[in-house]
Amino acid sequence: MFKANDNFAILPESYLFSEVARKIREFREANPDKELIRMDIGDVSLPLPAVVVDAMRDAATQMGESAGFHGYGPEQGYEFLRSLIAEHDYVRRGIECIGADDVFVSDGAKSDLGNFTDLFGKNVRIAVAEPGYPVYVDANVLAGRGGQEQSGRWSNFTYIECPASAGFRPSLPNDRADVIYLCYPNNPTGVALTRDELKKWVDFALANNSLIIFDSAYEAYITDSDVPRSIYEIEGAEKVAVEIRSFSKTAGFTGVRCGYTVVPRTLRFTFDSGEPADLNKMWRRRQSTKFNGVGYVVQCAAASLYTPEGKAAVKTHVDYYMRNARLLREALVEKGWEVVGGVNSPYVWFRPTVKEGNPGSWELFQKILDTANLSSTPGVGFGACGEGWLRFTGFNTAEKTLEATRRIKELTL
Numbered sequence: 001m002f003k004a005n006d007n008f009a010i011l012p013e014s015y016l017f018s019e020v021a022r023k024i025r026e027f028r029e030a031n032p033d034k035e036l037i038r039m040d041i042g043d044v045s046l047p048l049p050a051v052v053v054d055a056m057r058d059a060a061t062q063m064g065e066s067a068g069f070h071g072y073g074p075e076q077g078y079e080f081l082r083s084l085i086a087e088h089d090y091v092r093r094g095i096e097c098i099g100a101d102d103v104f105v106s107d108g109a110k111s112d113l114g115n116f117t118d119l120f121g122k123n124v125r126i127a128v129a130e131p132g133y134p135v136y137v138d139a140n141v142l143a144g145r146g147g148q149e150q151s152g153r154w155s156n157f158t159y160i161e162c163p164a165s166a167g168f169r170p171s172l173p174n175d176r177a178d179v180i181y182l183c184y185p186n187n188p189t190g191v192a193l194t195r196d197e198l199k200k201w202v203d204f205a206l207a208n209n210s211l212i213i214f215d216s217a218y219e220a221y222i223t224d225s226d227v228p229r230s231i232y233e234i235e236g237a238e239k240v241a242v243e244i245r246s247f248s249k250t251a252g253f254t255g256v257r258c259g260y261t262v263v264p265r266t267l268r269f270t271f272d273s274g275e276p277a278d279l280n281k282m283w284r285r286r287q288s289t290k291f292n293g294v295g296y297v298v299q300c301a302a303a304s305l306y307t308p309e310g311k312a313a314v315k316t317h318v319d320y321y322m323r324n325a326r327l328l329r330e331a332l333v334e335k336g337w338e339v340v341g342g343v344n345s346p347y348v349w350f351r352p353t354v355k356e357g358n359p360g361s362w363e364l365f366q367k368i369l370d371t372a373n374l375s376s377t378p379g380v381g382f383g384a385c386g387e388g389w390l391r392f393t394g395f396n397t398a399e400k401t402l403e404a405t406r407r408i409k410e411l412t413l
C-alpha cells in the first residue's frame with residue numbers, strides 16, 4: 001500500500017503566508033465595504049521596468065522565429081546571464097573568487113532554499129537563526145530532519161535565538177552545526193550584520209566544517225557602508241558558504257520568477273565515507289535531474305537588469321520601497337512603539353504598546369486588521385523569538401503606504 005510522507009503529518013497544516021492570506025480572505029468576506037491595505041507578504045507593487053518588458057518582448061519575438069527559437073536550455077542557466085551575474089555582482093565589487101561556473105540561475109530564492117536540502121546528509125544538524133524565514137525549518141522538516149515538535153520548536157534543530165534584548169542579532173551557538181541558515185539583511189527583522197559580525201560566522205563555519213546557507217534576497221536594500229553586500233566579501237567564505245539571491249524584490253520579479261544561487265567550486269565537504277563531496281558538481285547533478293532551467297524569455301529579462309537602464313530601474317524600485325519603509329518606521333517610532341528595521345531592509349519589525357494584557361502576534365494581527373484594516377505578518381510565524389512582534393512591508397504603493405501611516409497614527413490597541 002502506498003504510504004505518504006509522514007513528515008507532512010507533523011508539519012503545521014498551513015504555511016505562514018497561506019495562513020495570513022486565509023485570514024485576509026475571511027476579513028474581506030465579512031467586511032466587503034472596508035478598504036484593506038496589504039502590509040503583510042513582501043510582494044512588490046511597482047510594474048516591471050520598461051527595459052525588462054522590452055527584453056521580454058524581444059526574446060518572445062525570437063522564440064517565434066526559427067532562427068531565434070530556444071528549446072531546453074542549460075539547467076544551470078544560460079552562460080550570457082551567469083557571466084553578467086558573476087561580473088557585475090561579484091568581480092566588479094572586488095569578489096574575484098566567484099565566476100560564471102559558480103552561478104546557478106533559478107526560478108527564485110524560495111525554491112532553491114527548499115531544494116538545496118537535497119544535498120544534505122540525512123542526519124545533519126541544522127541551525128536556524130530565529131526569527132527566520134519559515135522555509136528553512138519547513139523544508140528540513142519535510143526532509144525528515146526535524147524530530148519532534150514542541151511549542152513551535154523542533155527537537156533536532158539548533159535555534160540561534162535572536163531576542164529583542166539582543167537587538168535581534170545572532171550569537172554563535174555553543175555547539176557546532178552542520179548547516180547554518182543566515183539571512184541578512186534579515187527577513188523579518190530588517191537587522192543587517194556588519195562585516196565584523198559576519199566574519200565571526202564565517203570563522204565559526206571554517207573552524208567547525210559547517211555549511212552556511214546565506215539568504216541574501218534583500219542585499220540591494222543595504223545602505224550602511226560597513227554591511228557587506230555579499231558573504232564572499234569575507235575571507236574564507238568561498239570555502240563554506242552558498243549564497244542565494246533573487247530578482248523578485250529588486251526588479252518586480254515576484255511573478256516572473258528568477259533568482260540565482262552561488263555554489264562556489266571552492267566549497268569542499270565530505271560524504272559519510274570521508275570521500276570529498278563537491279557541492280557545485282552535486283547541485284548541477286541535482287538540477288539536471290529535477291529541473292529544466294528557467295525560461296529563455298525570463299533569463300533575457302534578468303540579463304536586461306545589468307544594462308545601465310536596468311541598473312537605474314533597480315535603483316528606482318529600491319529607493320521607492322525604502323521610502324515607504326522609512327515612512328512606516330517613522331510612524332511607528334512616533335507612536336513610541338518598539339521598532340527595528342527599515343534602514344537596510346524594506347521590512348519594519350515592531351512591537352505595539354497595548355493598554356492592557358500581553359497579546360501575542362496573532363491577536364495583535366487580528367486587532368490591527370479589524371480596527372485599522374491593515375494586514376501585517378505575525379512575528380511568531382517566524383519562530384518563537386518573534387512572539388508579540390509584527391512585520392510591515394514597504395512593498396506596497398507609496399499612496400497606500402501613506403494611508404497606512406495615517407491609520408497607524410490613529411490606532412490605539
Ligand code: MLT
Nearest residue numbers: 017040041042043110187
Ligand atoms: C516575505 O514576505 O517574507 C516574502 O516575500 C515571502 C517570500 O519571498 O516567499
